[in-house]
Amino acid sequence: MIRFVGAKTLDFVTQLGEIALLLMETVRNIFRRPFPRRNFFEQIVKIGWNSIPVTFFTAISTGAILALQTGYAMMSNVKGTEHFVGGVVALSVTRELGPILCAIMIAGRAGSGITAEIGTMKVTEQIDALVTLSANPVHYLIVPRVLAGVIVLPLLTLFTDLVAILGGMLVAFLEMGLNEAQYIETTLRMLTISDINNGLIKSVVFGLLITLIASFEGFRTKGGAEGVGKSTTRSVVMICMSILFFDYVLTSLLTTNF
Amino acid sequence: MSQTSDYAIEVRGLKKQLGGKEVLRGVDLSICRGETMVIIGQSGCGKSVLLKHIVGLHYPDDGEVFIDGKPLNGVSSAERLALLSEFGMLFQGAALFDSLTIAENVVFRHIQSRRYSQKEMDRIVDEKLEMVGLSGVAHLKPAELSGGMQKRVGLARAIAADPKFILYDEPTTGLDPIMADQINDLILHMKDMLNVTSIAVTHDMVSAYKISDRISMLYQGEVIETDTPERIQRSKNPYVRQFIRGEAYGPITTVRPFGRTAPSGTKGGKHETPQ
Numbered sequence: 001m002i003r004f005v006g007a008k009t010l011d012f013v014t015q016l017g018e019i020a021l022l023l024m025e026t027v028r029n030i031f032r033r034p035f036p037r038r039n040f041f042e043q044i045v046k047i048g049w050n051s052i053p054v055t056f057f058t059a060i061s062t063g064a065i066l067a068l069q070t071g072y073a074m075m076s077n078v079k080g081t082e083h084f085v086g087g088v089v090a091l092s093v094t095r096e097l098g099p100i101l102c103a104i105m106i107a108g109r110a111g112s113g114i115t116a117e118i119g120t121m122k123v124t125e126q127i128d129a130l131v132t133l134s135a136n137p138v139h140y141l142i143v144p145r146v147l148a149g150v151i152v153l154p155l156l157t158l159f160t161d162l163v164a165i166l167g168g169m170l171v172a173f174l175e176m177g178l179n180e181a182q183y184i185e186t187t188l189r190m191l192t193i194s195d196i197n198n199g200l201i202k203s204v205v206f207g208l209l210i211t212l213i214a215s216f217e218g219f220r221t222k223g224g225a226e227g228v229g230k231s232t233t234r235s236v237v238m239i240c241m242s243i244l245f246f247d248y249v250l251t252s253l254l255t256t257n258f
Numbered sequence: 259m260s261q262t263s264d265y266a267i268e269v270r271g272l273k274k275q276l277g278g279k280e281v282l283r284g285v286d287l288s289i290c291r292g293e294t295m296v297i298i299g300q301s302g303c304g305k306s307v308l309l310k311h312i313v314g315l316h317y318p319d320d321g322e323v324f325i326d327g328k329p330l331n332g333v334s335s336a337e338r339l340a341l342l343s344e345f346g347m348l349f350q351g352a353a354l355f356d357s358l359t360i361a362e363n364v365v366f367r368h369i370q371s372r373r374y375s376q377k378e379m380d381r382i383v384d385e386k387l388e389m390v391g392l393s394g395v396a397h398l399k400p401a402e403l404s405g406g407m408q409k410r411v412g413l414a415r416a417i418a419a420d421p422k423f424i425l426y427d428e429p430t431t432g433l434d435p436i437m438a439d440q441i442n443d444l445i446l447h448m449k450d451m452l453n454v455t456s457i458a459v460t461h462d463m464v465s466a467y468k469i470s471d472r473i474s475m476l477y478q479g480e481v482i483e484t485d486t487p488e489r490i491q492r493s494k495n496p497y498v499r500q501f502i503r504g505e506a507y508g509p510i511t512t513v514r515p516f517g518r519t520a521p522s523g524t525k526g527g528k529h530e531t532p533q
């Protein structure tokens with residue numbers, strides 16, 4: 001048992017090292033010309049544009065549920081504090097739920113897609129073919145994905161924040177009949193720019209984690225269709241765990257600054 | 259060391275372990291300029307792995323590959339890339355990029371270099387696809403083609419940039435006999451017209467005899483015989499004889515169906531050191 005845990009831990013540490021190396025390799029390749037424009041725009045569409053529906057749905061329901069839960073909790077416990085629901089929703093969403101939910105959804109949607117695509121290229125020797133045609137796989141495949149992820153995630157997070165706050169409002173006004181002016185007032189009063197900024201900083205890191213780990217797992221794929229399935233699963237699990245871990249680290253770093 | 263540069267490609271003492279298995283156990287192979295060398299051997303004996311060492315996709319555990327007398331490994335990555343840019347490779351499964359069209363696959367290298375106009379590239383696409391007997395497929399995606407057609411596109415892509423060296427991994431496997439013979443003719447044409455140096459891996463002995471200047475047999479991670487097709491056909495080596503005649507019974511161990519033993523007169527199921 002101890003040996004098993006030890007081996008797993010060692011595995012994990014080696015993998016972290018390999019991912020760090022891949023990150024360095026990626027950064028070095030960002031500056032290499034010619035920039036893989038076409039792949040980059042394709043990835044912006046795949047990771048960003050195509051994820052808008054699922055992000056929208058997640059955000060609007062999260063905002064609505066959050067408003068409903070906190071609203072009823074406040075009503076039944078401390079009468080007259082209901083309009084604070086606006087502030088509570090805004091804070092929870094911008095600081096925490098927006099970045100993390102958005103990242104988890106994109107990990108499931110785009111992260112798995114990246115691993116499956118690169119993994120398939122690996123097992124069908126397309127990666128080898130790239131090399132024999134004088135293309136650098138990191139430059140051609142990873143750079144566009146990582147850049148797209150780092151750019152798109154903050155934008156999607158901002159979108160999530162907005163839609164979730166809207167979802168909260170809809171429930172508060174239509175379902176619970178709260179006072180509109182008071183609700184909006186608490187939202188604006190409690191929300192600060194630094195909350196939004198911190199959320200966006202997190203989302204940049206999440207964008208990097210999703211695309212980098214997904215690419216890494218894709219490159220490591222071995223053994224046909226079965227191997228692609230395995231590495232896709234492992235990729236999503238790895239990404240989600242690292243998002244949660246870095247969320248904690250970043251939250252403690254960003255909040256001690258204030 | 260002056261003799262090394264007499265060869266276009268030279269493999270010396272190449273050893274490689276993969277997945278805990280000794281796949282190559284000291285391969286020696288020399289290919290002259292303009293020669294077509296065919297490598298034969300059973301499935302899984304390491305032919306593809308050997309080719310991948312020559313195009314730099316694998317790094318040897320031991321031994322070295324020389325291209326035009328220059329070592330491939332242990333030089334700067336710029337030198338290595340320069341040596342490797344002279345190669346065209348046809349992969350066993352074609353390995354076409356499935357997100358790109360056939361045309362984009364064929365001129366992939368040209369598109370990446372950004373030094374060619376669309377018109378020049380269109381011309382190259384038409385010319386190379388015609389050479390492999392395909393037309394009207396340039397705008398399709400690889401998934402829309404049959405396996406044999408994909409293979410020919412892979413070949414068109416391998417020759418698109420007029421390489422000095424071409425490696426073919428099972429070029430005729432999966433093709434009908436007529437198409438296979440067209441590919442054989444194409445390989446001969448590449449050699450005669452463009453004076454390329456080639457290595458082809460195949461189990462198709464008809465193709466091997468037709469295209470090769472010399473044939474090498476790989477067995478258990480080593481080259482056991484290298485000779486001209488005529489002399490290979492008359493080889494006394496029992497392993498070579500069994501392979502080129504495609505006989506189930508002989509010194510090469512195979513799984514015997516239903517536990518049958520070899521008929522009398524042939525020795526079965528025993529490893530002997532080939533002479």
Ligand SMILES: Nc1ncnc2c1ncn2[C@@H]1O[C@H](COP(=O)(O)OP(=O)(O)O)[C@@H](O)[C@H]1O
Nearest residue numbers: 276277281299300301302303304305306307308
């Ligand atoms: N990347 C790899 N990792 C582990 N084993 C490998 C790898 N590539 C090839 N092998 C093993 O090496 C042996 C030779 O493979 P290969 O060269 O593809 O055979 P073939 O002669 O049919 O082309 C096989 O047993 C295969 O399982």
Ligand SMILES: [Mg+2]
Nearest residue numbers: 305306350427
């Ligand atoms: Mg093979």
